[in-house]
Amino acid sequence: MANSPEMRASDVDRDRVAAILREHTAQGRITMEEFNERLEQLYQSKTYGELARLTADLPDVDLRHRALAKVTPAAPATRGGVHPGMRAAWGAWAAASGINWVIWLIVSVTSGDMIYPWPLWVMGPWGVILLVSTIFGNGQQKPG
Incomplete structure (x- = not known):
């Protein structure tokens, strides 16, 4: 059934327009002032006819691909196949491990005795x- 200009429009129809x-x-076809006026x-529009008048002087736009880009979260930029958040986590691990080993080394040298390597308990489980x-990621498939 075709939508006649007299039929009432829904909120979804208004959101689409x-x-x-x-x-x-x-794309620069209408100014911000025109956009605000049309919006x-x-x-205030109630029918399909009123909605159609708002875009009558504009070419058709295929929003299907545009909508997919908004719905599908963009894959984060990866370097070497590792997620940036994971690289940051490894960086934090390396920094904390390095600090712990330096403390261990200072205590070992100043005490004159090789003490138990406790930094292993910090860096090991983490x-x-x-x-x-x-290795196993978060269960999401990479876009292919």
């Missing part, structure tokens, strides 16, 4: 958790 107007504003008219997380 708002997205079209945003796209045309981003005000848009949310490192294992990071290693497992890096």
Whole structure:
């Protein structure tokens, strides 16, 4: 059944037209002032005919691909196949481990005796958790 101009529009229809107007504003076809005017008219519109008048002087825009980009989260930039958050976690692990080893070394040298290597208890469990997380990831498939 075709939508006649007299049929009442829904909020979803108004949101769709708002997205079209945003796209045309981003492409420079209408100014921000025109966009705001049309948007005000848009949310006062009740019928399909009123909605159609708001975009009558604009070319058709295919928002299907645009909507997919908004729904699908963008994959974070990776370097060497490792997520940036995971690289940061490894960096924190390395920094904490390095500090602990320096403290251990200073205490060992100043005491004149080789003390138990306690930094292993700091870096070991944390490192294992990071290693497992890096290898198995968070269960999401990488876009292919």
